[in-house]
Amino acid sequence: MTLAPHPQRAATERLVREVVRSILPGVSEELIGGKRHLKDLGADSVDRVEIIGLLIERTGISTPMSEFSDVPDIEAMVDLLCREQQR
Amino acid sequence: MTGPERSRRTGYGIEALNVWCGLAAITVPELFRGRGLDPSRIENLMMTRRSIGLPFEDPVTNAVNAARPVVDALSPQERARIEILVTSTESGVDYSKSVSSYVHKYLGLSRNCRMIEVKQACFGATAAVQTAVGYLASGVSPGAKALVIATDVAVVDEAAEYSEPAAGHGAAAVLLSDDPRVMAxxxxxxxxxxxxxxxxxxxxxxxxxxxxxxxxxxxxxxxxxxxxxxxxxxxxxxxxxxxxxxxxxxxxxxxxxxxxxxxxxxxxxxxxxxxxxxxxxxxxxxxxxxxxxxxxxxxxxxxxxxxxxxxxxxxxxxxxxxxxxxxxxxxxxxxxxxxQSAATVSAMGIAAHLENRADLAFSEYTELLEENLKCLVPVQNRTIDSGRWEAVARRAGGRKEMLAFTGVKDYHRQYEWR
CATH class of the missing domain: 3.40.47.10 (Thiolase/Chalcone synthase)
Incomplete structure (x- = not known):
């Protein structure tokens, strides 16, 4: 039996897929997640700035962008976004 | 004969501004091609060319070559009012002796001058500008001028990946006073x-x-x-x-x-x-x-x-x-x-200076890089083989007299006007 993701996590994952595809339209949805870094999807530094900026804006969190500097992959990015939304 | 009449703006700020960005450049597409970088990245980089130093250029020559037209435009009396000289650099040439000491000599500034070098990565010059403007506005030395020169060289190679095409070379000279013709x-x-x-x-x-x-x-x-x-x-x-x-x-x-x-x-x-x-x-x-x-x-x-x-x-x-x-x-x-700010900066001829830089082929660039990476390494003696690079320098248009780095003698850096 697998546990269904928490509704907020599922919504955050959907948002991440939507935002990433708005900046990198050629990337297929199933690749956006897990242990992949945004770099693995072909995001250059400006793309990454745009993606993180949009995610902060769309989730309404007031987290500094610098908090995302050490995020190793998309899964950890979703974790951070979820934690910050619960603050 | 006097120059054109100038309206005097009030307050404190930038009286003159000039930049020196070397004699050579490489186009960003050429550097991407040579390094095998993904050309689709150029769009977000928004860069077309970048300056490259020649081995007879260093942080001192960049600073002097940027500031000289600013200083030359002053009367001897005005020049004597440069009471503070600050070089801002992350390309220091010695742990103790500052770039400003060499710059002071080759600009021929007054010996009644306070000299200092500051380091705060890419913020250093603004820290100096703001501190100097506060000093000028304090009124402790009415009519004084301060010269802040931001000067650096690049020490990046292919290890920097997509940052390599964005590295620059050169200096900006900012003269501050109570006659802020460029910016109050x-x-x-x-x-x-x-x-x-x-x-x-x-x-x-x-x-x-x-x-x-x-x-x-x-x-x-x-x-x-x-x-x-x-x-x-x-x-x-x-x-x-x-x-x-x-x-x-x-x-x-x-x-x-x-x-x-x-x-x-x-x-x-x-x-x-x-x-x-x-x-x-x-x-x-x-x-x-x-x-x-x-x-x-x-x-x-x-x-x-x-x-x-x-x-x-x-x-x-x-x-x-x-x-x-x-x-x-x-x-x-x-x-x-x-x-008037626009006219004052325009008189420096920066657009032509940048346009006139000689464009290097990738093979010339990589050869040059080896020499440039030695620029800041402290050695007791060194001679710069500038003859080898003169052919490149000659390809730059509109050459004027410039200060050149000729080598190091007993840790003392040597320069000459060419």
Whole structure:
């Protein structure tokens, strides 16, 4: 039996897929997640700035962008976004 | 005979501004081709060329070659009023002896002058400019001038990957006084934001390190927070309406575009306006940085020169300026400019200087890089084989007399005018 993701996590994952595809339209949805870094999807530094900026804006969190500097992959990015939304 | 009559602007600020960005350059597509980098990345980088030093150029020659036209334009009496000389550099040539001591000699400045070298990554020059303007405005030495020169060389190679095409070479000279023909500072209108981080650094004279995401995110956090600090000091400050022009530290123009978008989104400006606003208020400042690369602490002053030389400043207006240095420290400040500011900077001939640089082939570039990586390494004796590179230098148009680095003799750097 697998546990269904928490509704907020599922919504955050959907948002991440939507935002990433708005900046990198050629990337297929199933690749956006897990242990992949945004770099693995072909995001250059400006793309990454745009993606993180949009995610902060769309989730309404007031987290500094610098908090995302050490995020190793998309899964950890979703974790951070979820934690910050619960603050 | 006297020169054309000038209206004297009041206050304190920038009297003259010039840049020196070397004799050689490489186009960004040529560097991408040579390194096998993905050309689709050029669009976000927003760079077309970058300056490359020749082995007879170093932080001292860059500083002197940038400042000499500024100093030469002064009368002997005015020159004697340069009472403070600051060099800002992350390309120091000695742990103790400053670049400014050499620069003072070759500019022929008064011996009654306070000299210092500062280091705060790409923020150093702004720290010096703001400190000097405060000193001038204090009135302790009425009529004094301060000369701040941001000067650096690049020590990056292919290890820097996509940062290599954005590295620059050169210097910006900023003369400050109570005759602010280029820009009158809005005294008291500033905001700072600084904290410790290791986003980029130069731990050795031969290489830089950089954590790209950490650095770009820190830059953008600092922009938002330094503007917030500015707005807390300046009643009614609004990033959309207070400034006719925006100038930012430009490690590469693509970052400034992202920074503008972030600042405007945070101000609640409709997304539909962003492109027009960027083209009108920001793009004029990006033309020179896009053809030079990152001048470190001189970058924001290269961007200011670009704005003033762009034809966009045709009447009195206010410039919002953001300066950022890794490590990290930042400031948002402002000043006023007008058509005289544009004419004063235009007289320096910066556009022609940049256009005249000799474009290198990739093979010449890689050969040169080996020599350039020795530039800051401390050695007791060294002779610069500049003859080998004179052929390249001769390809640069509009050559004028310049200071050249000839070598090191018992740790003492040697220079000559050529």
């Amino acid at each position: 500072m809005d005294l008291g209108a500033f905001g700072n934001y600084s904290y410790e981080t290791l986003d980029s650094a130069r731990p050795s004279p031969r290489f830089d390190i950089a954590d790209v995401d950490r650095s770009l995110f820190a830059y953008l956090d600092c922009l938002s927070n330094s503007f917030a600090d500015y707005a807390s000091r300046v009643e009614g400050a609004d990033v959309s309406t207070t400034f006719d022009h925006l100038v930012m530290h430009t490690p590469f123009a693509g970052l400034v575009k992202a920074a503008h978008r972030k600042l405007m989104r945070e101000s609640g400006r409709p997304a539909a306006d962003l492109q027009e606003d960027f083209a009108r208020r920001v793009t004029p400042s990006l033309r020179y940085p896009s053809t030079v690369g990152n001048l470190c602490s001189g970058s924001v002053y290269l961007a200011l020169a670009s704005l003033l030389d762009s034809g966009a400043v045709t009447e009195a207006g206010r410039v919002g300026i953001f300066s950022y240095g890794s490590g990290c420290s930042s400031e948002f400040f402002s000043g006023t400019v007008d058509e």
